[in-house]
Amino acid sequence: MTLKTLLTGAVLALGLTSTIALAQDDKTKVGFIYVGPIGDGGWTYEHDKGRLAIEEHFGDKVETIYRESVSEGADASRAITQMALSGADLIFTTSFGFMDATVSVAEKFPDVKFEHATGYKTAPNLATYSARFYEGRAIQGHIAGKMTKSNIVGYIASYPIPEVIRGINAAFIHARKVNPDVQFKIIWAYTWFDPAKEADAATALIEQGADVILQHTDSTAPQAAAEKAGGVVTFGQASDMAEYKPFPRVSSIIDNWAPYYIARTQAVIDGTWETQQVWHGIKEGMVEIGEITDAVPADVREEALAMKAAIASGEYHPFTGPLKKQDGSDWLAEGETADDGTLLGMDFYVEGLEGDIPQ
Amino acid sequence: MDLSSINPVLLLASLIAASTPILLAAIGELVVERAGVLNLGVEGMMITGAICGFAIAVNTGSPFAGFVMAALGGAALSLLFAALTQIALANHVASGLALTLFGLGLSSLLGQGYVGIKPPPTPKLDIPLLSDIPILGPVLFSHDLMVYLALALVAAVWGMLKYTRAGLILRAVGENHDAAHALGYKVVRVRVLAIAFGGACAGLGGAYLSLVRVPQWTEGMTAGVGWIALALVVFASWKAGRVLLGAWLFGGVSVLQLNLQAAGVAVPVEYLSMSPYLVTILVLVIMSADKSRAPGSLGRIFHASQ
Numbered sequence: 001m002t003l004k005t006l007l008t009g010a011v012l013a014l015g016l017t018s019t020i021a022l023a024q025d026d027k028t029k030v031g032f033i034y035v036g037p038i039g040d041g042g043w044t045y046e047h048d049k050g051r052l053a054i055e056e057h058f059g060d061k062v063e064t065i066y067r068e069s070v071s072e073g074a075d076a077s078r079a080i081t082q083m084a085l086s087g088a089d090l091i092f093t094t095s096f097g098f099m100d101a102t103v104s105v106a107e108k109f110p111d112v113k114f115e116h117a118t119g120y121k122t123a124p125n126l127a128t129y130s131a132r133f134y135e136g137r138a139i140q141g142h143i144a145g146k147m148t149k150s151n152i153v154g155y156i157a158s159y160p161i162p163e164v165i166r167g168i169n170a171a172f173i174h175a176r177k178v179n180p181d182v183q184f185k186i187i188w189a190y191t192w193f194d195p196a197k198e199a200d201a202a203t204a205l206i207e208q209g210a211d212v213i214l215q216h217t218d219s220t221a222p223q224a225a226a227e228k229a230g231g232v233v234t235f236g237q238a239s240d241m242a243e244y245k246p247f248p249r250v251s252s253i254i255d256n257w258a259p260y261y262i263a264r265t266q267a268v269i270d271g272t273w274e275t276q277q278v279w280h281g282i283k284e285g286m287v288e289i290g291e292i293t294d295a296v297p298a299d300v301r302e303e304a305l306a307m308k309a310a311i312a313s314g315e316y317h318p319f320t321g322p323l324k325k326q327d328g329s330d331w332l333a334e335g336e337t338a339d340d341g342t343l344l345g346m347d348f349y350v351e352g353l354e355g356d357i358p359q
Numbered sequence: 360m361d362l363s364s365i366n367p368v369l370l371l372a373s374l375i376a377a378s379t380p381i382l383l384a385a386i387g388e389l390v391v392e393r394a395g396v397l398n399l400g401v402e403g404m405m406i407t408g409a410i411c412g413f414a415i416a417v418n419t420g421s422p423f424a425g426f427v428m429a430a431l432g433g434a435a436l437s438l439l440f441a442a443l444t445q446i447a448l449a450n451h452v453a454s455g456l457a458l459t460l461f462g463l464g465l466s467s468l469l470g471q472g473y474v475g476i477k478p479p480p481t482p483k484l485d486i487p488l489l490s491d492i493p494i495l496g497p498v499l500f501s502h503d504l505m506v507y508l509a510l511a512l513v514a515a516v517w518g519m520l521k522y523t524r525a526g527l528i529l530r531a532v533g534e535n536h537d538a539a540h541a542l543g544y545k546v547v548r549v550r551v552l553a554i555a556f557g558g559a560c561a562g563l564g565g566a567y568l569s570l571v572r573v574p575q576w577t578e579g580m581t582a583g584v585g586w587i588a589l590a591l592v593v594f595a596s597w598k599a600g601r602v603l604l605g606a607w608l609f610g611g612v613s614v615l616q617l618n619l620q621a622a623g624v625a626v627p628v629e630y631l632s633m634s635p636y637l638v639t640i641l642v643l644v645i646m647s648a649d650k651s652r653a654p655g656s657l658g659r660i661f662h663a664s665q
Contacts, residue, residue: 037578039467039474069579154621160628185621188628194582197613199573200377204617207373208364220475224575227477243475358628 028269030054030261031088032066033079035095035218036193042218043192043238043255044068047094047117050257057262061269072097080105084112090268092261093117095192096161102126113273115264118163120344122275129260132281133163134170134343135311136253136289137214138318139304140235143251143292144212145175145182146300147233154205155186156198156215156222160358162346164216169350170318171214174307176352185210188358195221206232213248223249233295240290251304252290260286279340282312319343324351365618371498375506376572378610380405380564380581382509384588385595385602386516387560392592393520394553395533395656399455400440401561402585403462408433408562409569410466413478413576416566422481426505426566433562434555436462441554444660445547451658463579473576481505481571505567510603512560517599529553533654536661546661561585594643596651601643609639 032051036044051064065088070079076098083091084105090113093102099119106114106126114126122128144153153175157164168186175182185208187201198217202225205213212233215222220241226232226248234244236252260278267273280286289308292301310316321332326349332338349357384401391398411432416425440458443449481503489500520526531539532549540546568584569576587609595601612635620631 037467039470039578041474041577185623187617187620188632190628190632191582193579195573195575195577195580196377196380196568196582196584197617200373200614201617203373204614204621207366207369208618208621210621219577219580220575221573221577221580224477224573228574243477355623356625356627 027061027063028058028090028265029086029088030062030064030265030268031083031086031091032064033070033076033083033091033093033095033098034066034068035070035072035097037068038066040193040218041220041239041241041243042236044094044218046239046255047092047257050261053258054261054265058265058269062265070098073101077101077105081108084109088112090115090265090273096159096163113268120277122277124275127264127275127277129278129280130163131255131286132279133253133255133287134166134318135281136287137167137170138174138311139289139307140214140251140253141171141174142178142307143235143296143300143304144171144214144233145177145179146303147250147296148175148179148182148212150209150211151179151181151183152209153182153184153212153214154202154208154210155184156201156205156213156217157186157188158192158216159190160188162344165349165357166343166346167214167216168353169346172353173323173350174318184353186353186355189217191217193218195219198222199225202226203229220244236290242290245291246293247295249293250295251292254288254290256286256288279344282308283314325349326351326353364622368494368497370614370618372501373614374607374611375498375502377614378606379506379509380567380572380584381588381591381609382513382603382606383505383564383567384561384585385591385606386509386513386599387557387564388588388592389595389597389599389602390516390520390529390560391553391557392657393533393597393654394529394550395536395654395659395661396444396550396554397451397455397658398437398440398458398554398557399452399589400437400458400462401557401589402581402583403459403465404433404436404558404561405462405565405568405585405588406466406579406581407436407462407469407565409565409580410470410473410576411562412566413569414469414473416478416570417473417476420479422479422570425478425570426563429562429566430559431562433560433565434558436465437554437558437561438551440558441551445550445554448660448662450660459585467578470576470578474578476576478570478574478576481574503571505563505571508563509567513599513603520599530654533656536656536659540661540663546663550661561588564588591639591643593653594640594647596643596647596649597654598651601646604646605639605643608642609635612638 034044038048067079092115094117096118102116103121106123116128118130119128198221202222206229215237223234223244226234234248238255240252240254317337319338321336322334323332325331408429412425412429415428416422443454486500490496532546536546591605595605616631616634
């Protein structure tokens with residue numbers, strides 16, 4: 001009996017304080033759902049840098065909250081719901097696997113704005129945003145093709161989703177262009193973040209002769225494995241991974257989310273937020289190329305930088321024909337460039353890649 | 360498909376390295392569970408060991424000191440669990456889960472200054488003559504000390520449980536703590552010691568990840584290894600030999616599937632990815648057909664007055 005009264009009292013008190021909190025809530029609250037820990041040194045780390053940039057830019061006007069290491073699945077909708085209930089005005093969910101959870105939660109909270117990274121489903125209160133990582137992959141592919149001596153490039157892929165497949169294709173096309181003998185060995189890790197598994201995957205690739213490793217997983221473990229093996233080139237993924245400069249890490253793709261996050265938070269404050277599908281690249285500064293170190297020969301560096309400039313100016317598109325699909329059928333004719341629709345739904349390898357994409 | 364690109368010698372050598380963290384954590388948990396305590400905090404203790412070992416190894420430049428501190432760190436955390444369950448008589452499952460959450464949080468707090476730092480290399484124990492034997496040399500005799508320590512621990516635990524008086528007391532406490540208490544054995548003391556041993560082993564396993572296998576510190580780097588170790592103990596029917604077999608199977612198939620993928624074997628990747636779990640469970644379930652069962656007092660709270 002006493003326990004019951006106590007509990008009822010506690011619940012009432014909680015309810016009361018939260019109403020008060022709601023009534024006093026004039027700050028804009030921005031929430032983030034992360035797939036990995038903020039200290040992963042890669043993907044989530046960069047998103048969190050964007051969150052910190054919001055805090056710095058807006059100061060006391062905005063409050064940010066986040067939840068890290070949220071697994072993709074049932075847990076995700078619980079975490080997002082909880083964040084919406086806690087009074088967030090704008091919620092960024094930062095992994096492809098959060099897509100369906102974000103859609104269903106967005107339906108239940110029409111007054112909260114949602115932004116989902118790398119997905120394709122939108123709603124009146126749900127926008128998507130992504131970066132054209134494949135532009136960076138093209139530059140990495142060029143360097144990889146020039147740097148490999150064994151002509152075997154290892155690729156640690158995460159999940160068979162269009163974003164990852166696009167990266168593989170972009171890197172392969174440009175590696176083949178400068179080195180007709182190059183081969184890609186691809187391992188699907190089926191995880192975004194598992195340092196031990198990523199290290200094992202890198203080691204397996206190196207043991208099978210790869211001397212360049214590209215990764216689409218989030219931790220720096222493959223860099224450490226490459227360094228241990230010696231003589232293996234790597235690239236920073238999502239973040240600069242500068243601690244492995246100048247070798248094995250010779251360059252990187254850096255995701256710079258901060259300007260976008262600040263702009264969207266501003267839009268919510270101003271009441272001008274609208275749903276949209278944003279896909280920015282090198283030109284807009286969402287994709288940055290980390291310093292190409294001295295371990296890369298000067299002429300290769302010049303070529304890579306020239307390609308970066310051409311992509312930024314819109315003069316060159318990484319998917320420019322003539323290109324064939326893996327099965328030999330025609331995809332792009334001479335001079336034709338891929339449209340965004342095909343790229344967003346990419347589910348095929350280009351000609352020359354071996355193996356099948358897991359379905 | 361190009362199977363010739365897989366080097367079986369390198370594969371077997373990396374199998375042994377890949378299974379060591381699971382083996383260490385599982386053999387510790389085996390002792391804990393044989394004493395009748397269910398500690399679900401293995402993951403938390405592992406990751407705490409990983410950062411303790413990493414921090415000390417970086418600061419002192421000695422991987423050996425790192426491993427010692429990892430064992431102490433894991434044991435210290437496990438004593439928290441011991442205090443909760445053995446003195447405050449809290450529920451084992453809830454306390455263990457809390458320990459995992461606490462360990463994950465504590466480790467990322469401790470590890471804040473250590474992201475992106477490289478640890479001192481752990482020397483390989485190149486045994487003269489033995490490591491020069493073709494095939495067997497690189498597979499068996501060119502690892503670091505921890506690999507051999509893990510194997511020695513398995514043998515020691517097996518021998519202790521089977522042949523010694525201490526092992527008999529430990530098992531008695533685990534099978535029926537009331538009877539053991541009636542015989543005059545100090546149930547709580549035995550269990551606290553077992554829990555501390557389990558914590559130390561988990562800590563060593565974590566440090567093996569952060570100092571040898573990956574080697575670097577990343578938040579949440581154990582990524583579920585502790586849970587696999589926990590499951591392994593159950594599937595191995597609480598027997599030391601089977602824990603070793605299970606760990607090797609799991610580590611071996613994990614490494615093998617990555618190698619098969621890289622070699623472009625025409626088996627769908629989904630099957631390859633699930634194969635470590637599937638093979639390990641299958642083999643151990645078939646082996647446990649001999650009606651081995653869990654220790655009788657597993658997970659039950661003991662108080663002398665009851």
